[in-house]
Amino acid sequence: MHTPIVDHNGQTIAVLGSPVVFDTLIAAISGDFSDIDSTHIYIFDRDGTALFSPTYDPLPLDTNLRERVSEVETRQDHVIKTPNEVQYIIGNAEIESLGWGVIIEQPLSDVLRPTLRVRNSAIVIILIISTVGLLGGFYFVNRLTQPLRELVPAAYALGEGHFDTPKPKAEAGTEVGILVEAFSNMRSAIRSRENALRQSEAILREERGQLALRVKERTHDLELANSELAEAVKSRDEFVSTMSHELRTPLNIILGLSEALARGVYQPIPVQQKKVVENIISSGETLLSMVENVLNLAKAQSGELVARREQVNLTELCGDIVNNYKVIGAKKSISLKYDETKCSDIFVQIDRIQVKQILKELLSNAVKFTDEGGQIGVEVRQDRVEKMVRIIVWDTGIGIEADALDLIFKPFQQLDTRLAREHGGTGLGLALAKQFALLNGGDISAESIPNHGSRFTLTLPVSSRSANRQKTKNGHIMVDEKHSTILLAEDNELGAQTFTDYLEFYGYLVIPARNGLEVLAFVEQEIPDLILMDVQMPKMDGLECMRRLRAQSSTATVPIIALTGMAMHKDEQQCLAAGANEYLSKPISLRLLQERIEVYLGGKNDKTLPKKHEFHE
Template identity: 30%
Template sequence: MPWVIPGIDSNGQHLLELINDLLDLAKIESGKMELHIGAVSLQKLCNSSLMFVRNQAHHKNIKLTSQVTERLWEIEVDERRIRQVLINLLSNAVKFTPTGGRVILKAEEDLLRNTICFSVIDTGIGIAKENMPKLFQSFVQIDSRLSRRYAGTGLGLALVQRTIEIHGGRVDVESEVGKGSCFRVTLPIKQSGEANGEYQSDLGDLSQFTQSGISNPQVLIIEDSITAAEVISRYIREIGLQTLTYPEGEGALEQVIQVNPGVIILDLQLPKVSGWKVLAQLKAHPQTQHIPVMILSVVDERSQALEMGASEYLVKPVSRKLLRSTISKILGRLETPESPNHAESALVVMPPTAPESPLILIAEDNETNIKTIWDYLLSKGYRLILAKNGWEAISQAKEYHPQLIMMDIQMPDMDGIEAIKRIRDNQETSKIPIIAVTALAMPGDKEKCLGAGADEYISKPVSLKNLVSTIQKYVHVEVKDLQLVSN
């Protein structure tokens, strides 16, 4: 009786979920739940939570979007527990939202209260006012008529509330029957490394810095994005260094000469005068050529920057931990600035002729896909730049004129279809070949992508070999030998 097997599997999964929820709730109620607090990428946390419900949303034709603040790159939480909270709220939102509805995940920083607020907003069936008190009770569904239609353990929201409470936060709900609900999770923002240990090692490097021959222990940040500059500045000030921000490439050399900083953090995408030109100016001028320069950019062109004299190269968004360790590494070299050691622990495969190889723009928001595709194409000799939503893809296409664009269709803020249309409408970018890539391919998807202006269509999971074959229809790179460059 093969028809029995799916039922056994479904019931088994339901029982396993119930047991796990019971164990977690019992731990919390007994005070034995241990939190493993650590620095977590806010964008990664939101993206990974959304990934768990994408398939469910796709089958109901529910539009799933996210709006994540750029002012806060990291938060200090128990990553697994908070992801569990977000997945629970998102699953409920998708479950109780009719076909064709919308679910939004927002993450916003409140600077005045020093909190981060996650909001899950849906256009679902809503919750009656008299049922609100039952929401966070264990083993309770607010309406018995829904229990058969919408299966669940009755423990989800109870777990959500208690998990957030032991993080020092709170959960709030607003809802209207027939219009939808908004669940808000508010957590205190804890500064990374606040619990003593992590800062002490960095401050040890700071003492080495202040004892060296540098006259001004100050970090000059040359960055035109106010948001990015504020985040970088905050991370650096946390380890006791002073910061100063200059917002453009024009006049940057004169500013460096005037300030004479100990370290320079330089963005490449600056208005009027690019970061590349500023770097060349700094390394050519006798008064500035000795000052260490750290490049911080969305574009991964590390080897070229190091050849031009940069001390380190990091790709945005960068974690607080990586930025601190890189600053510490630079400070440790200041007593011997001639040291050629630019090595880090990781290795990246780079083509020896990277500047001449074709440039590909990858528009993709899933970190796992980015890592897999990025490493493979890099090993094949291509230069790469990254965009994580449609707006970034349009901007990168205009600025860098890549030889090809690989466009994911399901991205936050602006989807790939709309981005393709706008790229085709712009005279500067209208001729760039575009490969559309999408998961959960449905009938008609291919026609939509090609109709929007894509040249090729590939459905996920992507065969890397087939991807390269498709790319080679439009651009080609011959790489006889690859070299390992420390990164």
């Protein structure tokens, strides 16, 4: 190695030289390399000419190492690949004092060998640690989950009702141990409850069996009781029906004969005797009213009470009843106030007979419980919005206590036995009036102040007026002037004679028959205009006779009015089903019977009735 020495003019005056031992320099440079044999060290001057290169890699003489450095510096990884496909990592440095450059090439594998060694060691250590961790974790997890795995089949067994499975083993005090202990306690509690439940079920089964036995016994008792009750109801109905017939038949004769006597059918009677006959009629009607009330109560209790509704003019209905009770009230100096204009042109769809009985009951009580000189009244008020009419019957009588108002509509209720003895009565009238009002789509209520009087309000639905009303003359129904033949089927001779005398007096031709066979024999010879048919007759009863009459074309349309002392609803249904046009229960008002006959025979009687025999509809 040499260096020129120049003067102050820059002229070289001498050259200073010194020998350089490259082995020592190379040893100094490669001291940090572990594998010097595979490391290439190049030293070059300012021109890039190689001053030193490995003996095993001599460079061509035209090699410029600075160009090689420039090529390496353009690569970010400083890695080059030799022709024999070996990768080298290259680094370079400058020896500024000498103007030399140094290039060091080392195989990439040698550079990475320590790192790979550390990596491999780390991998081995990680694998060892992981293996030890997995083995430890498996041990601890197995130790932790073993009781849980034993707990699962125990839980399934518990769900199936098995309580004797072994208790899972678990370390006390740990979470799993606490869980296993809680499961064991729960299983014991469930076992206790299960045992208690089984005992309860056993007791319940026993009690259920006893209950079923008791129910069977009670059901049998109830069936017997129902059977006995049905038998009792049947016996009661038969008794009521029989008693009704047995009472009505003589009553029919008594009232019929009395009415015929009073009207002078047989001969005119003196005034004194006429009063006696009128008393007989009054007493008979009172008895008839009691029989009717008992019978209607039996019908109501058996559900056979029905309403036969028709369109009725309220003026006509109230007028007849009010006029009658004006006369009755006058006997006690009781005045009756009534304004008939308030109910003009009001029509109601009702059962005429039932509503008449309601009004009669209310007016009868008003007269009965009002002292002499008192007042009673009838008011009619129409509610056009609700389409209802209210008929109010009031009095200034003794009144009713407030706590007794609910009792008066119950059967057989007498508020004061002293009053019952003084005024009479069975306690059925208002109870039946209530039933009649409900059957006709209305109701009846009461209000009263003791010692001041009472007000009873009957409410009924209003109907539209019918144009097809029967024409009458001055409010009277007149018997027509043509002849009429009536076939009377009645086995009771006295009853038959009563009907015959009355009807013949008014110009009818009455043909008697004592049973159904005689009726059938008569119609073979002559067809009557109307048949009055008793039901209970010997040889052939009225029901069978009517069926046979309706089966014949010649008598299929002949009007038949059934007359019977059997007054139950089923009796009426049987009569109508057998072919009767109408049903009348005994005792029958002869006047009413004549009215019903004229409905069917209008225009056939040849006898004009005298003026005194005209009667209101």
